[in-house]
Amino acid sequence: MVENRCSNNRGSKMSGASSLVLRASIVLGMVAAVVTVLYFTPIPDPNFKSCDRPCHDLDWPMICRVKLTIEMYQTVNQDCQDCPENSTDCSSSYCTSAEGSLRGIIIANRQLPGPAIQVCQNDILVVDVTNKIPGHSLTMHWRGQPNHEAPFMDGVPMVTQCPILSYTTFQYKFRASSPGTHFYHAYSDSDRTDGLFGALIVRQADKLEPHRKLYDVDSKDHIILLSEWSGDRSSLFEDEDELPKAILVNGKAPSVSGPTPTLFNVEKERRYRFRVAYTGGSVGCPITVSIDKHLLKIIAVDGTPINPYEVSSAELSKGERFDFVLKTTREDGAYFLRASSSCNSREIHGLAVISYGGSGVEATERKKDEKLRHFETSLCKSEIGKVCLGDVRPLNKILPELRDPQVDRQIYLGFDSALGTMDIDTGFKETPSKIYRINNFTFTYPPSPILTQPDDVASNLMCNELNVPQKCAGQAVCECVHMEHIALGSTTEIILIDQGGDQDEHIFHLHGYHFYIVGSNTFDKALTRHEAEKLDADNRLMKRNLVNPLLKDTIRVPKFGVVALRFFAKNPGFWMLRDEQSRGWTRGMDVIFQVGDLGDVVTIPTNFPTCGSFIGPDFFLL
Template sequence: MSRECGNCPFNQTDCENPLCVTAGGKQRLITTVNYQIPGPAVLVCLNDTVIVNVHNGFETDSTTIHFHGAHQNGSPWMDGVPFITQCPILPGTTYQHKFIAGQAGTHMYHGHSGTHEADGLFGQYIVRKPEDFNKHELYDLDLPEHTMIFWHWFDRPVGEIFALQNFASTGMPPYDILINGKSEKEVYTKDGKNYKTPRAVFEVEQGKRYRFRAIFNSIIYCPVQVSIDNHNLTMIGSDSGEFNPVEVETFIGNAGERYDFVLNANAPIGTYWIRVRGVGNECKSGKINQQAILKYKKSELEVPKQDVPTYDESGRSGKLLNPMDLALTSYPENDVIVFTELESPEPTRNINGTPDVTIYLEFKTYTHSSIRYPQMNNLTFSYPKSPLLTQWNRTDINCSPKLRKYNCVDNFCTCPYTEIMKKGDLVEIVLVALDPFPIGDHPMHLHGNHFQVVAMETVGKNISTQHIRDLNLAGKIPKKLEKVPYKDTISVPSEGYAILRFVADNPGYWFFHCHLSIHAAKGMAVVIKVGEDIVDIPTAPQDIPRCGDFPSLPPYY
């Protein structure tokens, strides 16, 4: 907490000061957008022109911003990935993002350099369709104040923890989950009385139906389970996709995912716990849980009558959407619904037929110099020295496993791993996760496109990429190809596989990576290149910044 927080938490009113960031009450260095966590909401309508001026106020760090869920059709240099689509924004300089909001849905923006997003550089980016504002058959109100952002949080700057994990093997034990930048984690004592920073509160009016939007992210594997006391949740969409309504008691979101649900405020007037807990191995063993409050207008209670729920009390029986860790985790009190069981209410893009390109990506951890690296196809992604998009003629992307042109030390190999396809290709990507639990279900996020998950299964310890390849080639993997909801982030089951399809109609260089920040930082990524330079891929503006090596100077004497 900063000086803007005044006498918080002893004076709770001070905790709501305009520039006060409580973030659970721990005093530590943080990263903010306009002095806020979360940063200011970017709320637009479909096909609006979005203009965001990003000024880097860091003294030494470069940075970038990614609008997670925006495809950047025709403006790939606005995607915000350093050394892939742009040069990093240097300290003291400004980069203007200008693009068309072409994908309706619940999205976010976040830092895409270093660990900035894990330290607070994030916010909501919501794109509404015209019908979202009209009276909807499923809900009455879709309000900005009903966006929930669940963000894993540490008690120290993440760069420090990450460095110690790599070089001192100290681990990254989980700490807390922020809900819209708030939590009741730290305890302050004054005059024998305990005080905490306030929780997030969501207000509703009895008799109304509300659309809620939930956004998730984490640097480590810590999927978040959510439920609301005395209320069921009608799930209606995820990322930029919609699906037929499914009523559940609880659901789980992994890093990078977003889920929309309708809450029917039909309970007695009062206040109710919103129960939140981490369900990944480390968050489960560390019993990481948090709460927010659902408050009905006219309620005389600020806090629910029930005691603050413990970790074990933060689960809920009944239907559960999007379970994690099915390789070794059972849900005896739940009727689980996996994402592939959901169906779009409207016909989706035609993805039938034989794919033009099929890519197999094998996930496996490799240990080098005592550091564990989650890899794809035995490669660790390393960034080029100039952006692939804007300075393609200065970079070498010939480092796919077939070409064997990458840097290796023993069997540890790094390169700007790139898979290439033609514009218009029907693409199938088969993701095979070999690592056993507790590595967890990798949340894979694709920039520049959404995809459809046509098959997904947990196999078990005997899984092999060759076996999945053989089954796929023989047509023995059942695939759902009609009315498949769109996604841009999917959790690939540990000891299992997921098969994605999409039409490569958005030319550019698109990052495809695990959205656990620690895995992305360690190189669990690949670039999907769609189309040919100059011919298909849009040419960046002439005045866009350039960067790269300056290896030598001509002799002057």
Template sequence: MLNNLIQSFNESEENLNSHLMKHAIPGEKCLRKCSLNDQKVCYFNFTLKTYQILGGSCGECSNGIADDCFNERCVIADGIGRSYLSLNFELPAPKIEVCKSDILVIDLHNDAEGLSTSLHWHGMRQFGTQFMDGVPYLTQCPIPYGESFRYSFYALDEGTHFYHSHAGNQKADGVYGALIVRSVNSDNPNIQTYDYDLSEHTILMADWMHALSEDHMPGLTRRSSLSQIFLCTHSYQQSTNSSSFAPLMIFHVEADKKYRFRLINAGLNVCPFLLQIEDHNMTIIATEVSYVKPQVINSLYFMSGERYDFVINTHHRPLRDYWIRFRQLNPCVQELEGFAILRYHKNNKLLDKLNKKQSVEFNDRIPPGYNEEYPNGTLLNSPLPGKKYMPITHLDDYRLDDKISEGAADKTNFIFFDTPGIPNSFLYTNPMLKKYMFTTSGNGMSFIGSANNISFAYPSFPLLLEPNRVHDEFFCDEKSIKNESCFQYDTKTICRCIHRIKFKLNSIAELIVVNIYDKITHPIHLHGHKFHIMDSGLLRENITEEDVRNGAIPLKNKYKRPPYKDTVVLPYPGYVRLRFRANNPGYWLLHCHFDWHLVIGMALMIQVGEITDMRQPPENFPRCHNYMPDGIV
């Protein structure tokens, strides 16, 4: 029963413990103005199923019959047909919008033949419900084909979040959706900076391929560009290099107002995105889970897993259309960009009369050239040095925690992420090493992901479910690696095991995450906690690990109110220094948020507290394990 899965966090909520589903309402009705003492039980029913872009439901849409593009269950994406993984026949998946402290109940039915799955609630720390984090073999068993699983947890983290599959490459194939948690106005220090926070002003960005992700994993025998298009919010998007039929997404605004926009990056590839809005500044007011002091910028550099909230001021501008532009940046060399439209109206009465078909259409204005910069000003979050570039650490959070910003950490760990290349001939001669395969080109090399030369291996059962089987020898770190888990290539020793870093419950934990090997920028995401970004910067090329550990990175706390996030940009060659209160007992993943980098082992596990500190799942929680009998049974 659900009351065994969800337990109240204070006595005032005990009345919800029994017969919780009797209080449930359809999830879409939980979109409302938030108020005190108005807690809802928000129920969503999702089915995972393989579906088609421009399938039979779309009629003659691909032949230019626009009315058919709005048929029920017609998904057009960028106008190029392919199969994809859908939740409820939508792309992206259905949006979830609730108020802080609402109870979320999501039934996920797996109807995707031959696939197991899970959902991770990116941004939800899961206090007290660690087994709802959605990481297969860490917090739950993967959900087999034909079975269902009920996720249920409190929406305790206000902010702009999203959810996505954490099984294989399923996020890249369409299993992602927005998750917005609002709160009462009195909790919002930036409430005076805008007039409207509208549901339709959520911008959910993703790069998109014209083939299933498995076509690129473990890889192609030749180098190719993976991403071919941008998808923006709904299924509608077009880019300058696309000849397909696909109307542009339009964001409608009234003149002389201020609007809050919520931006989510659900991207899959290694390329950062750049956001610009023609003739408009953006005022950053929040990063993921936390409000920051308003900061005016012109351009935003953002990577997979990151979210930002910004305000657009529509005062004193002509009533016309303005381009919203997304660009793909290095290391991707293809000039890929996408567009949406910011459309001005004279008053809200005209907005109220718009129907679905009028919310997406083409625009006869010529988009800007790829190398044309507009507006040309402050760029937030870029890892590059320069006058126009504002590092993320220059944002001031409203939170003030002296023990974080001024004191010393209780424990500090260095983490060196890398994707070393290994010759295919070397990998294929050892059966164990097949798990490292990641071929991306025809140069005879494959790649693995690693942290401190350890490629992460998942346990064969979810650790929370069988605590009696878990002991220190079950895990490894750089000081306790067993030789049978390792192999030597060139000057490197690479190991594969369940890599764990352990912190005491309620300690101040510090992670110094370093990239001096892999010549691209990585988005690093932590489950179960938010961290303060104490510092971020570049290092000299060819610096050694020994130099880094021996003082090359400054440890002085520079910022009184460092920004508070769960996903951060790790530059090359560079570092980020992160601190958090280890106050959420459990097993939590820290990983690169590029889909394929996680699959090949660019991750590790953070254990907070002892097993006795962790809340155990209910007795009827699904179990899974290896079955290896001795002989015929």
């Protein structure tokens, strides 16, 4: 009996030892496997200057260094040699030819458009922006990127950072987390109109790209940046010389004796992915894109993959993007890519050439009897031969958190204009003018960035419906920092209401988020905000789609229109809802959304630039 028990104990000890050895072997094997994978996986090179490469899902993110030198320059510069007399010289490197006439511009690295930034999803961008313009400050915005980890890199002056002063450098550092077709641009609309923009393309691995089977080629050379072009530099005030006279396609507008069109080379019997962005302009009229004798298969809008639509033309407005697939099944030759716009009683055009096998620029003419099907990013009325934004369906459904008819935070924003008087930047006072506003508040910027220097912004400068400044009592115009607070983690719905009807449409861009367009309606006359709220309470304002609405970051609100936007407020910070038709920083029709509290925001980097008002100490000069 004793021997038996001793034998059992010895067996138990041996079994326990074997189990420990087995566990240790498994752990050591896993460690060895991880070490092997890490050893053979390329480690990101901090000095890697170009991240334009094939993207793979198992690759490390790269650190991508970019340097942008911002200068005041001119078209038809010394690099253009004999342009426009010799059209070949107009295509030389660093020749900013535009349409062939002399004009002042503001550009990055002496290129129009600026250098394209092409990276893979989750790469880290480190962009040194050096401002070499005397007496002129600026910031850069990275459209389409939410900046979850670095809200202070969003590029909004006096909200997320101080403006970049003349002869100084600001380093933007953020993760390119949102894939798709995007672009970077100066925050000031006048700088953007004068040429300060460039492509920002964020690709993902082929196995993650939902439309990868629809195309054969996604080339860095097939990016189309559209911009309005006027005869003189942009300013804060309307001028006949600033009305657009042409549409630039990648910085070029062909003329009879001047630059040749932008050329896109293709091969026959292939499927090409093209990426289009409307970067800006002084007016911002919608632009229609078409290619003679070809159909466009639209596959993405504002970086969101959608169910494909095959159309003969597609329209987009300022700040918007779309991707299309082009099948090259026609005879060898050259075909015009046409960009056209018609608003404000003026028609403007732009041209590029799709060239089969290097066929040159002698493009064929479009047949007049072609059957047309049109795609629009506007909330138009659906009809035969037209695809409107309300018809477009994304590949993915709305987030589960946003499917409930009730949301945590609902904000009605009615925008219009009033004739009023206020101090303006020219130094003139008490000048009657049309002043734009949202909920009767005309937006102005704080004296210091509210994200990075909250203690330097006085509370009496802020306003919303629950906090109306005393100076605004009984006033038609109230100039203040309009800010709405949204609790972190809230389901949020913004209802935009055109109370004025003074334009065919208004365009808004939301920083830090993409939003779902869950509903819209257009009325025969303007609704007040309170009328809209009452109709909504009775379920008569609009019908909401809480299953598969489109996800975007820029929205066109039609005349007398109402649009409902939803997002899940999980990105803390101070985010602008920006009026895209401001000429400078603002015309008064902007709102800041403070998501979360200051304690929820990522810690501001040490030695981050500061700025603000200066009120000297009490002393006398004798």
